[in-house]
Amino acid sequence: MANLQSTFLGIKSPNPFWLASAPPTDKKINVLRAFEAGWGGVVWKTLGSQVKNVSSRYSTLDYNGQKVMGFNNIELISDRPLEINLKEIREVVREFPDRAMIVSLMADNDRKSWHEMVKKTEDTGAHGIELNFGCPHGMVERGMGASVGQDPEIAKMVVEWVMEVAKIPVITKLTPNVHSVVPAAQAVIAGGTNGLSLINTIQSVTGIDLDTLVPNPNVGGKSVFGGYCGPAVKPIALKFLTTLSQDKIAQKVPISGIGGISTWRDAVEFMLLGASNVQVCTAAMHYGFRIVRDMCDGMSNWMDEKGYKSIDEFVGLSVPNVTRWEELDINFHITAKIDQDKCIHCGLCYKACEDTSHQSIDIERGNPYNKYTIKEEECVGCNLCKIVCPVNDCITMEEHRKGPEYLNWIEFQKRGLPLNDH
Amino acid sequence: MGIKNNRLSAEELVANFSDIHPPFEHAEGAILEANRCINCYDAPCTKSCPTSIDVPLFIKQISSGNIKGSARTIFSSNIMGGGCSKVCPVEKLCEGACVYNLREEEPISIAKLQRYSTGIAIHEKWKLFERKPSNGKKVAVVGAGPAGLACAHALSLQGIDVTVFEKEEKGGGLMTYGVAAYKVTPESCKEEVDYITSIGGIDIQYKKELGKDITLAELQKKYDAVFLGIGVGIARELSIPGEELEGVEDAISFIYNLRTNDYSKISVGDKVAVIGMGMTAIDAATQSKRLGAKEVTMIYRRTENEKPCTDVELNLAKLDGCSFIWLAAPKEIIGENGKAKKLICTKMKLGEPDASGRRAPVDTGETFTIEVDMVIKAAGQIPFEELVAKADIKNNSGKISINKSAETNLKGVFAGGDAVNGGKEVVDAVQAGKDAASGILTYLGIK
Numbered sequence: 001m002a003n004l005q006s007t008f009l010g011i012k013s014p015n016p017f018w019l020a021s022a023p024p025t026d027k028k029i030n031v032l033r034a035f036e037a038g039w040g041g042v043v044w045k046t047l048g049s050q051v052k053n054v055s056s057r058y059s060t061l062d063y064n065g066q067k068v069m070g071f072n073n074i075e076l077i078s079d080r081p082l083e084i085n086l087k088e089i090r091e092v093v094r095e096f097p098d099r100a101m102i103v104s105l106m107a108d109n110d111r112k113s114w115h116e117m118v119k120k121t122e123d124t125g126a127h128g129i130e131l132n133f134g135c136p137h138g139m140v141e142r143g144m145g146a147s148v149g150q151d152p153e154i155a156k157m158v159v160e161w162v163m164e165v166a167k168i169p170v171i172t173k174l175t176p177n178v179h180s181v182v183p184a185a186q187a188v189i190a191g192g193t194n195g196l197s198l199i200n201t202i203q204s205v206t207g208i209d210l211d212t213l214v215p216n217p218n219v220g221g222k223s224v225f226g227g228y229c230g231p232a233v234k235p236i237a238l239k240f241l242t243t244l245s246q247d248k249i250a251q252k253v254p255i256s257g258i259g260g261i262s263t264w265r266d267a268v269e270f271m272l273l274g275a276s277n278v279q280v281c282t283a284a285m286h287y288g289f290r291i292v293r294d295m296c297d298g299m300s301n302w303m304d305e306k307g308y309k310s311i312d313e314f315v316g317l318s319v320p321n322v323t324r325w326e327e328l329d330i331n332f333h334i335t336a337k338i339d340q341d342k343c344i345h346c347g348l349c350y351k352a353c354e355d356t357s358h359q360s361i362d363i364e365r366g367n368p369y370n371k372y373t374i375k376e377e378e379c380v381g382c383n384l385c386k387i388v389c390p391v392n393d394c395i396t397m398e399e400h401r402k403g404p405e406y407l408n409w410i411e412f413q414k415r416g417l418p419l420n421d422h
Numbered sequence: 423m424g425i426k427n428n429r430l431s432a433e434e435l436v437a438n439f440s441d442i443h444p445p446f447e448h449a450e451g452a453i454l455e456a457n458r459c460i461n462c463y464d465a466p467c468t469k470s471c472p473t474s475i476d477v478p479l480f481i482k483q484i485s486s487g488n489i490k491g492s493a494r495t496i497f498s499s500n501i502m503g504g505g506c507s508k509v510c511p512v513e514k515l516c517e518g519a520c521v522y523n524l525r526e527e528e529p530i531s532i533a534k535l536q537r538y539s540t541g542i543a544i545h546e547k548w549k550l551f552e553r554k555p556s557n558g559k560k561v562a563v564v565g566a567g568p569a570g571l572a573c574a575h576a577l578s579l580q581g582i583d584v585t586v587f588e589k590e591e592k593g594g595g596l597m598t599y600g601v602a603a604y605k606v607t608p609e610s611c612k613e614e615v616d617y618i619t620s621i622g623g624i625d626i627q628y629k630k631e632l633g634k635d636i637t638l639a640e641l642q643k644k645y646d647a648v649f650l651g652i653g654v655g656i657a658r659e660l661s662i663p664g665e666e667l668e669g670v671e672d673a674i675s676f677i678y679n680l681r682t683n684d685y686s687k688i689s690v691g692d693k694v695a696v697i698g699m700g701m702t703a704i705d706a707a708t709q710s711k712r713l714g715a716k717e718v719t720m721i722y723r724r725t726e727n728e729k730p731c732t733d734v735e736l737n738l739a740k741l742d743g744c745s746f747i748w749l750a751a752p753k754e755i756i757g758e759n760g761k762a763k764k765l766i767c768t769k770m771k772l773g774e775p776d777a778s779g780r781r782a783p784v785d786t787g788e789t790f791t792i793e794v795d796m797v798i799k800a801a802g803q804i805p806f807e808e809l810v811a812k813a814d815i816k817n818n819s820g821k822i823s824i825n826k827s828a829e830t831n832l833k834g835v836f837a838g839g840d841a842v843n844g845g846k847e848v849v850d851a852v853q854a855g856k857d858a859a860s861g862i863l864t865y866l867g868i869k
Contacts (some may be wrong), residue, residue, distance in 0.1 A: 033631075064457045064485060065453050065454055065457035065485065119560030343460075344521040344522075344525055345466065345521055345524070346460055346462040346463070346521045346525040347462050347464050347465075348460065348461070348462065348463060350463055351463035365464075367469055368466035368467075368469040368470045368519045369519075370464055391525070414604045
């Protein structure tokens, strides 16, 4: 059995699955349940100045009958009294000493407030602090959350304040509501942060009620931009994560990956792109804390299959496989092939290719089943037919190189090679 | 006990004859199923539907919450899409062609989804079509069955004033009078006819029978065109001794009586033999059982492989507790005091394939006898040969001959449905009605 033991900035947890700072980690009762279910750690929902929440708070993007492809919230940081939160954190740390307890903080924008908040947190026995520089709604208007994370200079300054007093590891959580997370990451590293986490939620409008014409969530007839997360944001999170993993400065500190992680597969992907551990929220809000069981089991089985003994062995392995476009091999060429024995004649490949791609599929009309074959000479190897095919391995992409040697775009131009003629 | 009626309590009868089609109880169920559909291109289901309903489109419309659009998609191809979703042998049409079958998975429940959209539309009386203003042309339609109604609707849509002459008291034809009541309840038949005619411009005159109350010559004189959708009616005789005995009945009249009377008034035997293995035979057998018959035995001269009914139908009969004798043909019915008592059958074996491509039954000469008190003949129906011949309509053993425009040898007289094809599915009749309407519109210079 593979060892799922995780150490992040010296903070140990029995597995790399933490619950992200969010509603599920707002109270002792929830966190105890999470630990009983097997979660490796939690980031306690952000503590800060007094706020008041509204109702309703959440809305989702559903797709073709599948609920919660994306999830949106307009909830603010913890609205419970600070003293209660601190007391409960202390109690939970005592009850579950083997689990990671990170506390998310968002103090008012002055040095004194941050110092006080850090000290109070450390008094609970928590193992680490996560700075919330990412919340995209509600707190921004007060100059906190994403408005800090979006300005590298301010972010650096706040991190410096924190590091003046911090005795436990500090993770800075970055906002994705920027065109690149690298400048903020570099700034907070310069400010002394020990680690990074990303992404926080993305500003969004998930949809509109077509009867009331009010976007969701509806708060007394009005709505506001919310923070978007869940499965739909995973690709965006992975991209931001990769930019950090490939940055000479950012890659010096460990990263906790967040963004739409629902299964062990998602988690492995984040780790392959450089996350040392992962944080989960939406999937737990959808199905409850029990989801961690398959996350641990699935990751462990995959590691056994691949021969990885500990999680550190595969962290970052896919980072070198993401390159720049101009370095891709132009001579690499694949074409689609349809396995006629597996084909169920749904015609989706044909329609997609015919209408929206390169008209590379032949149709032989039949009653009721048509026969579809690839016109190899027309196929550009785009994958679309394979993507829309409902049968696994019915359409495969076969390699037919255009030339034996590696040839990239820069070299291609240098040699003055011809463009496509279609 | 012999033949008697009212065996079962009123509650038992209600339970036995309630609609066997479970609806989707909630929109979620329909949407879940709709989302299983992968939306095939040039879809095999559509190609396997005689009326070419755009199945992927109407299913997509359910999943997008556009139920009105979904119902319109169905009805614009098949105005009896509601009834067809209950009586169509979908296992050999749309659902049988569903690509999921090729993966050994359950096909999409197309009929159930179609019942969902059409059921809501009919119940809510959605006005999905608007007829063009009347253009003064008048067409007579004979028969308010699926072919006649489909033809009438398509004509009215184009502004033609249609008068339908129906010999029975209700419209719907075989849907109302010739199909098992648990497939299409009398209420749903009436609702469907009302829904179709709600477009306006269609006047149905009931209790008007061709050759009795009206003549073709009359109609030809009074109307710009005539459509004959008179169906088939007469049950095929077995031509064996004893057919005249009390207790021997044909399936058509048995089902007709059942559909036009209170179930408690329908007499049924204790030991019923049903001759034949088509849809009507199944309907007669299952309904005998549901009326309280103790034993129902279905007798068929070929094997299960050659049976004309579908597996789904056969399973209905099996679940109702009917038993089956394959490779047997009735030879004689023996009576006692004028009542059927015994059925002598010949054992058959399969020979060479016949014109239908199925292996033909061959008499082995061996016989066996079963005890009966009722014999229901469901050996097919024959067309109204005399009626058709009298009117000088060209025909083939009573089956009306038509050209590509659905026109008969008589100018301006069109025909379609069972009267032409000798007896097929409701959905085939609907398409025939549509085709004839299109022929009539061309004939009248409207389209």
